[in-house]
Amino acid sequence: xxxxxxxxxxxxxxxxxxxxxxxxxxxxxxxxxxxxxxxxxxxxxxxxxxxxxxxxxxxxxxxxxxxxxxxxxxxxxxxxxxxxxxxxxxxxxxxxxxxxxxxxxxxxxxxxxxxxxxxxxxxxxxxxxxxxxxxxxxxxxxxxxxxxxxxxxxxxxxxxxxxxxxxxxxxxxxxxxxxxxxxxxxxxxxxxxxxxxxxxxxxxxxxxxxxxxxxxxxxxxxxxxxxxxxxxxxxxxxxxxxxxxxxxxxxxxxxxxxxxxxxxxxxxxxxxxxxxxxxxxxxxxxxxxxxxxxxxxxxxxxxxxxxxxxxxxxxxxxxxxxxxxxxxxxxxxxxxxxxxxxxxxxxxxxxxxxxxxxxxxxxxxxxxxxxxxxxxxxxxxxxxxxxxxxxxxxxxxxxxxxxxxxxxxxxxxxxxxxxxxxxxxxxxxxxxxxxxxxxxxxxxxxxxxxxxxxxxxxxxxxxxxxxxxxxxxxxxxxxxxxxxxxxxxxxxxxxxxx
Amino acid sequence: xxxxxxxxxxxxxxxxxxxxxxxxxxxxxxxxxxxxxxxxxxxxxxxxxxxxxxxxxxxxxxxxxxxxxxxxxxxxxxxxxxxxxxxxxxxxxxxxxxxxxxxxxxxxxxxxxxxxxxxxxxxxxxxxxxxxxxxxxxxxxxxxxxxxxxxxxxxxxxxxxxxxxxxxxxxxxxxxxxxxxxxxxxxxxxxxxxxxxxxxxxxxxxxxxxxxxxxxxxxxxxxxxxxxxxxxxxxxxxxxxxxxxxxxxxxxxxxxxxxxxxxxxxxxxxxxxxxxxxxxxxxxxxxxxxxxxxxxxxxxxxxxxxxxxxxxxxxxxxxxxxxxxxxxxxxxxxxxxxxxxxxxxxxxxxxxxxxxxxxxxxxxxxxxxxxxxxxxxxxxxxxxxxxxxxxxxxxxxxxxxxxxxxxxxxxxxxxxxxxxxxxxxxxxxxxxxxxxxxxxxxxxxxxxxxxxxxxxxxxxxxxxxxxxxxxxxxxxx
Numbered sequence: 001x002x003x004x005x006x007x008x009x010x011x012x013x014x015x016x017x018x019x020x021x022x023x024x025x026x027x028x029x030x031x032x033x034x035x036x037x038x039x040x041x042x043x044x045x046x047x048x049x050x051x052x053x054x055x056x057x058x059x060x061x062x063x064x065x066x067x068x069x070x071x072x073x074x075x076x077x078x079x080x081x082x083x084x085x086x087x088x089x090x091x092x093x094x095x096x097x098x099x100x101x102x103x104x105x106x107x108x109x110x111x112x113x114x115x116x117x118x119x120x121x122x123x124x125x126x127x128x129x130x131x132x133x134x135x136x137x138x139x140x141x142x143x144x145x146x147x148x149x150x151x152x153x154x155x156x157x158x159x160x161x162x163x164x165x166x167x168x169x170x171x172x173x174x175x176x177x178x179x180x181x182x183x184x185x186x187x188x189x190x191x192x193x194x195x196x197x198x199x200x201x202x203x204x205x206x207x208x209x210x211x212x213x214x215x216x217x218x219x220x221x222x223x224x225x226x227x228x229x230x231x232x233x234x235x236x237x238x239x240x241x242x243x244x245x246x247x248x249x250x251x252x253x254x255x256x257x258x259x260x261x262x263x264x265x266x267x268x269x270x271x272x273x274x275x276x277x278x279x280x281x282x283x284x285x286x287x288x289x290x291x292x293x294x295x296x297x298x299x300x301x302x303x304x305x306x307x308x309x310x311x312x313x314x315x316x317x318x319x320x321x322x323x324x325x326x327x328x329x330x331x332x333x334x335x336x337x338x339x340x341x342x343x344x345x346x347x348x349x350x351x352x353x354x355x356x357x358x359x360x361x362x363x364x365x366x367x368x369x370x371x372x373x374x375x376x377x378x379x380x381x382x383x384x385x386x387x388x389x390x391x392x393x394x395x396x397x398x399x400x401x402x403x404x405x406x407x408x409x410x411x412x413x414x415x416x417x418x419x420x421x422x423x424x425x426x427x428x429x430x431x432x433x434x435x436x437x438x439x440x441x442x443x444x445x446x447x448x449x450x451x452x453x454x455x456x457x458x459x460x461x462x463x464x465x466x467x468x469x470x471x472x473x474x475x476x477x478x479x480x481x482x483x484x485x486x487x488x489x490x491x492x493x494x495x496x497x498x
Numbered sequence: 499x500x501x502x503x504x505x506x507x508x509x510x511x512x513x514x515x516x517x518x519x520x521x522x523x524x525x526x527x528x529x530x531x532x533x534x535x536x537x538x539x540x541x542x543x544x545x546x547x548x549x550x551x552x553x554x555x556x557x558x559x560x561x562x563x564x565x566x567x568x569x570x571x572x573x574x575x576x577x578x579x580x581x582x583x584x585x586x587x588x589x590x591x592x593x594x595x596x597x598x599x600x601x602x603x604x605x606x607x608x609x610x611x612x613x614x615x616x617x618x619x620x621x622x623x624x625x626x627x628x629x630x631x632x633x634x635x636x637x638x639x640x641x642x643x644x645x646x647x648x649x650x651x652x653x654x655x656x657x658x659x660x661x662x663x664x665x666x667x668x669x670x671x672x673x674x675x676x677x678x679x680x681x682x683x684x685x686x687x688x689x690x691x692x693x694x695x696x697x698x699x700x701x702x703x704x705x706x707x708x709x710x711x712x713x714x715x716x717x718x719x720x721x722x723x724x725x726x727x728x729x730x731x732x733x734x735x736x737x738x739x740x741x742x743x744x745x746x747x748x749x750x751x752x753x754x755x756x757x758x759x760x761x762x763x764x765x766x767x768x769x770x771x772x773x774x775x776x777x778x779x780x781x782x783x784x785x786x787x788x789x790x791x792x793x794x795x796x797x798x799x800x801x802x803x804x805x806x807x808x809x810x811x812x813x814x815x816x817x818x819x820x821x822x823x824x825x826x827x828x829x830x831x832x833x834x835x836x837x838x839x840x841x842x843x844x845x846x847x848x849x850x851x852x853x854x855x856x857x858x859x860x861x862x863x864x865x866x867x868x869x870x871x872x873x874x875x876x877x878x879x880x881x882x883x884x885x886x887x888x889x890x891x892x893x894x895x896x897x898x899x900x901x902x903x904x905x906x907x908x909x910x911x912x913x914x915x916x917x918x919x920x921x922x923x924x925x926x927x928x929x930x931x932x933x934x935x936x937x938x939x940x941x942x943x944x945x946x947x948x949x950x951x952x953x954x955x956x957x958x959x960x961x962x963x964x965x966x967x968x969x970x971x972x973x974x975x
Contacts, residue, residue, distance in 0.1 A: 233857055309857060344854035367625050367831050368856040376619040481622035482735045 004180060005121060006137045008173050009114070012071065013141030014148075016110040018166040019078040020045045021149045022159060023103045026085050041103055048104040052111020059116065064181045067116045068191050071174035072198045074109045079167015079202045081106060082159040083209070095224075114138060160209040164202050171198045227320075231312040238323075245322065246428070247288060249313075252362060256428035257326055260290055263432060265455040266424040268294035268358060270463065271392040271436045273445030278355035279303070282384065284343045284372075285394075286360040287313035289327035295358070296330055297449035304336045305352065311340040344371060347380050354384055357391040363489065364396075364404070364478075370486040373408055374478050378415035382439065390438040391417075398423050398470040399431035401492035407475035407485045412437045414477040422463040423470065431470065506894075508911035510886055511578070511587070515917065517567065517762060521798045527764040530781040538562035538965050539775045540788040541766070541799075543757045544573020545589075545951055546941040547790030548748065549958030550965075551755035552605065557966055564755060565777055567762040567791075571752060574919065574949060577745020578818065578912075585818045585849035585862040586743025587914050591623065592951045594736035599667060601959060602952050609750045611738060623739045623834050624852055631900035632698075632839035636830035640705070640837050645696035652694055656727040665728035668956035669946050674928060677721060681928040685723030686716035701839065709844050711948050712812025712868035713922045722923035722948060739834065741849050743864070744951055763791075766800045766938075773937060786965035790941040790958060792918055793932075800938070807932040809944045813877045814919035817865040817893055819846070820910035824861060825901035832861075838900050843867040846897070865893055868919070881915045889913050920949035939964045 024041040028034035059066050081102050088098035118134055125133070145166075153162035175195035178188045185191065226245075227238035237248040245257040255263060268291055272278060279302045281295050287308030295304055308314055317323045318331040331338065339346060343361070359381070364370040371377060378391075385391060393412065398405040398421070405421070412419045417437040426432050436442050444460055466472075478485035520527075538554065540547045543566030551564050570576060574588040594617060595602040606612050611621050630640045637643050659665060659677065666672045674681070680688060685707055689700060700715070706726045707718040715723060740746035761777040766787060775782040789796055794811065797803040824832065834852075837845035849862040869877035890911050897904045921927075921944035928947065932940055941961035946953035 232859070342855040342857060344856065348854055370625070371854065371856060374619070479622075479735075480619045480624045481627075483625035486625070 002121070002124060002133075005117070006133055008177065009117060009134055009137040010141040010144070011169055011173055012074075012110075012113050012117075013138040014145035015074065015078060015141075015166040015170050016049075016106075016113070017142045017145040018149060018153070018162065019074075019081055019106045019110070020103075021146070022082050022163045023085070023099065023106075025154070026082055026159060027099055041099075044100055044103050045107040048107025049111030051104075052108040052113075053115050054111075055108065056112050056115035056119075059112075062186070063116055063120050064177070064184055065187060065191065067113070067120060068174045068177050068195070070109055070112050070116065071170050071177070072194060074106065074113070075167040075170030075174065075198055075202065077102065077109065078106045078170065079164045080205060082163040083205060086160065158209070161206060164205045164209065168199060168202045168206070171195055171202060175199065227316070229312065229316075231310050233310045236310075236313065236316065245326065249362060252365070253428065254362070255288065255290065259427045260326075262424060262454045263426045263429065264290045264294050265452050266422075266426075266432075266463065267291055267360060267392060267394065267434060269448055269452065269455050270422060270434075270445065270460060271358075271390045271442075272298060272356050273448050274436075274443055275356050275388065275390055276300075278389070280352075280354045280356075280386075281305070282352075282354040282357040283307070284357065284359045284361065284381075286358060287317060288323070289314075289317045289331040291358050291360055292333070292336060293327045293330040296328075296333055296335070297451065302335065304333070305339060305354070306331075306336060307339045307341055307343050307346050309340065309342055314338050314340065344377055344380070347377075347384060352384060353386050355386050355389040357381060357385060357389075359391060359393040361394060363401075364483075364485050365489065367483055367486055370478065370483040371480060373411060373485050374480050374483070375411055375415045376480045378412050378417060378437070382415065382417060382437075385438065388438075388440055390436055390440075390442060393435045393437065395421070395433045395435050396489065397429065397431055398433040398466065400496055401489055402470060403473050403475050404485055404489040404492050405433045405470075406472045407478055407488050409435055409472070410475050411477040411479075411485070418442065420464065421466070423466065424463055433470075504909070506890065506905070506908050506911055508886060508890060508913065511912045511914045512568070512576070515882070515915075518795075518917075521764065521795060524798065527776070527778070530776050530779050532779065533781045533783060534563075535783045536561060536563050537784060537969055538786045538788065539773070539782050539784040540564040540790055540941075541763045541775065542566065542573070542789070542791035542942065543568075543571030543759065544790060544942070545575050545744070545748065545751075545954040546943055546958035546961075547571075547573075547788065548751040548755050548757070549605070549955040550788045550790060550941050550962040551757075551958075552608075552751060553959040553962035554966070555754065557962070559962075559966060563782060564757045565761040565763050565775070565782075566757050566759045569760055571757045571759060572745060572748040574916075575744035575748045575951070577742035577748070579742070580818075580820060580862065582820060582860045583850040583862045584740075584742035584745065585864050586745055586847075587816055587818070587864075588743070588814075588916075588919070589949075589951060590743030590847055590864065591737040591739040592744065592747070593730050594622070594732040594734045594738060595667075595952070596731035597733060598731075599952065601668075601956060605955060606738075608754075609747070617734045617736075617738075620852070620854075621738050621740065622734065622736050626831055626833040627735075628835040628837070629830060629833040630837050630839055635828075636900070640835070641702055642698040642839065644698040648694055648696040648699045649702075652699055655692065656724065659724050660728040660731075665725050667729050667950070667952045669725070669729075669928070669948075669953065670956070674721070677724075678928060680724060681719045681721040682925060683720050684716050684925055685718045685720045686714070688720035688723065689715065705837065705844070708868045708870045709866075710950070711922055712814055712870055712920055713924070714870045717870070717922065717924060719923045719925040719927050721928055725923075739852060741852055743847075743849075747951065763799060768800075768802065768937075771937065786937050786939065786968050788939050788941050788958075788961040788965055790961070793940055793942050793944050794918065796940070804935045804938060805933040807930055807940070807945060809921040809927070809947065810874060810924055811918035811944070812920050812922050813869050813874055813881055814916040815867045815869065815881065815889065815913060816916070817867075817889070817911050817913045818849075819863040819865060819893070819908050821861040821863060821907050822909045823859060823907050825903050825907050836900075838896065841896050841899065842871060843893070843896050865897070867893075874922075878917045881917060886913060920944070921947055923947040937968055939968075 024038045027037035088095055178192045182188050224240055226240045229236045234250045239246045247254040281301055281304045283291050283306045361372045364373050395408040396404045409419050409421050420436040420442045423433040476484045540550050554562050576587040578585055628640045629636045632642050662676045664672055664674045664677045704715045707715045710726050711718055763777050765776040767774045773784050773787045793806050796806050835847050844866040846863040846865045939961035941957045943949045943954035945957050
């Protein structure tokens with residue numbers, strides 16, 4: 001009997017620690033600054049446990065029933081703690097309120113557990129042994145939980161299910177206690193029924209945990225989500241941490257406001273500055289208006305045509321004050337024509353000619369997007385470029401997706417173009433690559449627009465040099481009927497992603 | 499939990515059983531009012547008839563008429579069009595021809611599909627080409643990724659057979675001395691004899707036979723079964739395909755070859771050295787008849803009935819499903835050809851797969867079903883007896899194995915029934931020959947024993963050449 005009770009101590013102790021770890025980890029995920037999050041969460045949790053211990057003195061009658069009730073409450077609140085926190089993060093204004101509320105509530109309940117249990121056991125053991133045994137099992141449970149959490153639970157079950165699993169353990173301890181203390185309980189049946197209900201609720205949560213994770217945008221975003229919208233075409237998410245605004249399209253990072261100038265200056269100027277007198281510029285993709293902002297630095301440019309599939313993107317980046325500050329209201333420029341269309345189809349159906357084209361599509365993560373990186377696409381685009389014009393193509397990372405990068409080079413070559421690959425370091429992306437392509441030889445520019453923050457004529461030649469680990473590798477061209485790029489890309493990223 | 503689904507509408511399309519059955523039942527037709535003299539009459543506006551016309555023109559012969567019973571030419575390569583996409587009703591692709599197949603290359607060059615030896619990417623099937631739903635998930639190829647040893651051994655056997663050089667397209671252009679023995683047994687027997695026991699491999703072979711010939715492996719000549727795997731030697735990843743399937747090729751042919759549609763030939767009579775070909779309004783007096791309609795119709799039309807090559811014909815059903823949205827996909831992308839393992843049907847082809855757009859919301863799926871499991875006669879009766887709702891339900895139930903939400907996606911299902919869709923290469927098909935009749939040239943692909951574009955073209959071209967030979971005593975170049 002006593003051993004079984006000590007086993008309960010071990011289990012509830014591990015549950016208590018798991019909830020603490022869940023709250024700390026989630027807060028670090030969602031708010032960043034893990035040292036601060038863990039310190040304050042552990043502090044508040046321990047403090048709340050102290051409150052619970054203090055409150056235990058006010059519980060006098062029916063201690064066993066109270067203990068079982070508390071177990072059930074811990075099971076429910078603790079078990080659903082990560083679900084509640086994910087949903088609060090997605091749907092409430094201040095996540096911190098929910099966070100500390102959950103931490104304190106669970107802490108208070110967990111704080112009540114051990115004192116109550118010790119009082120239940122006080123008549124059965126000597127005080128010396130009682131303290132020694134209860135605390136031994138308490139710390140043992142904590143050790144087991146702290147090892148299982150990072151090694152087994154988070155990688156295999158995830159945050160939502162881990163918490164629910166331990167909620168079920170709490171509820172199971174409650175159910176078991178109704179049997180263990182069946183002779184001392186007056187209302188064993190009622191507690192048994194409630195225990196079963198709680199267990200059922202948690203089991204339901206376990207089964208549908210994927211819905212909670214999806215509804216709460218999962219744990220994809222390290223920073224606070226300030227905008228989230230499902231459009232017809234994609235899932236647009238904006239996050240913010242301090243002054244850093246990030247755009248994610250269907251959970252792929254598109255830019256970070258801290259370093260996007262590096263990306264966009266490198267995207268536009270090496271090519272456009274090399275086409276003196278360029279008057280008509282085409283931008284494919286790039287509905288954020290950041291490439292357009294760079295193009296507007298050329299007074300000679302008379303018209304810019306922006307073709308982006310998603311009207312919600314161009315609308316968002318034309319109207320939101322924070323975003324129009326970032327793109328300097330480029331999307332409101334009178335020189336700009338915004339066309340919301342599928343780029344390949346639009347090029348196929350319109351005769352317009354351009355002196356320069358910026359091709360800034362999302363990475364080829366699937367066969368649909370992969371079409372925009374094919375010989376057929378580049379051949380068609382080349383027909384829209386004037387005799388001395390150029391195009392520049394966002395070409396993934398020559399470091400992380402090396403074969404994909406050189407596959408795009410090969411594809412442009414087989415489309416009959418001269419190709420000039422270059423790369424730049426963008427902290428939020430890592431090493432990133434582009435290619436300038438055209439029918440005429442490319443000459444590096446001798447002047448650049450004023451007011452650039454990153455690009456200078458001195459660093460430009462180095463961008464076209466590739467260190468040993470980014471040197472060309474063999475790759476086939478990507479064709480509509482044989483999209484090797486999508487397979488290369490998947491393989492490249494699988495090698496480095498966790 | 500299901501929401502009340504909106505009703506799915508649709509009809510049986512293009513049912514001309516009645517007209518064809520008039521011929522079968524030897525109905526009486528009124529005599530035509532006027533007479534027209536023309537050196538060559540082509541009966542039937544399917545691919546073989548159209549290619550006969552194409553060949554005559556290329557040989558400088560413009561003096562012919564092509565008569566088609568239906569309102570639209572195309573035969574098994576007919577196609578349709580709705581507000582979402584063009585779509586096929588039958589044949590929907592042609593593999594990229596090998597360098598040796600000069601005839602197919604010639605017509606494809608005429609159509610601008612290949613320039614300076616380079617195939618235009620836009621007419622080649624886009625990635626991803628195919629996938630198979632097997633054991634609860636989609637895999638990339640139709641060949642099941644199970645029992646790889648047997649698949650490898652099978653591949654090696656096919657390679658050996660290919661090396662004989664006897665499995666060619668067109669099939670009649672080579673001798674089959676080394677391999678003709680395979681024509682004496684069914685593909686199922688051959689598989690057993692070669693100890694290919696894997697259920698996945700046997701499903702795959704059965705699927706291939708149903709797909710190309712409309713018959714099960716046990717009803718297909720082993721020679722034909724192997725031909726499916728040994729006859730192709732593409733230089734480029736294909737196949738060639740278009741939203742309307744081979745209807746695209748028909749459109750190219752119709753732009754070159756004039757066709758008289760709605761002219762059902764009900765009687766062809768020999769008179770001395772000439773033929774009289776009667777449709778409702780006109781009696782054509784001609785020197786040569788190219789009979790490109792299915793050969794089995796000849797005895798019902800031609801007087802005196804000529805000896806014909808008897809074939810068995812597979813009944814088929816095709817359906818075009820208008821999709822208002824696409825079913826949810828977990829971890830797979832919609833391919834061009836989507837097949838469900840262990841389904842009695844052949845899966846579906848996405849008509850607007852060949853779009854340049856990165857994003858499609860609506861689609862048309864062409865569902866193929868060769869009713870191979872029953873005797874052809876029983877299956878034909880079933881096609882006639884069962885109503886549209888029966889087939890609609892059968893199709894949706896089949897697709898729901900892979901797409902549980904299919905009923906919420908489909909708004910319309912139009913169904914076309916084919917009593918005699920294609921000739922079946924049953925054991926022995928290879929050695930049977932069409933007896934010749936002076937001035938009458940059979941051109942339907944059933945002459946080859948199986949129905950593919952290349953054979954239809956070859957038969958049309960040969961009949962055209964034979965007609966010219968008959969007219970001029972030589973083939974002019």
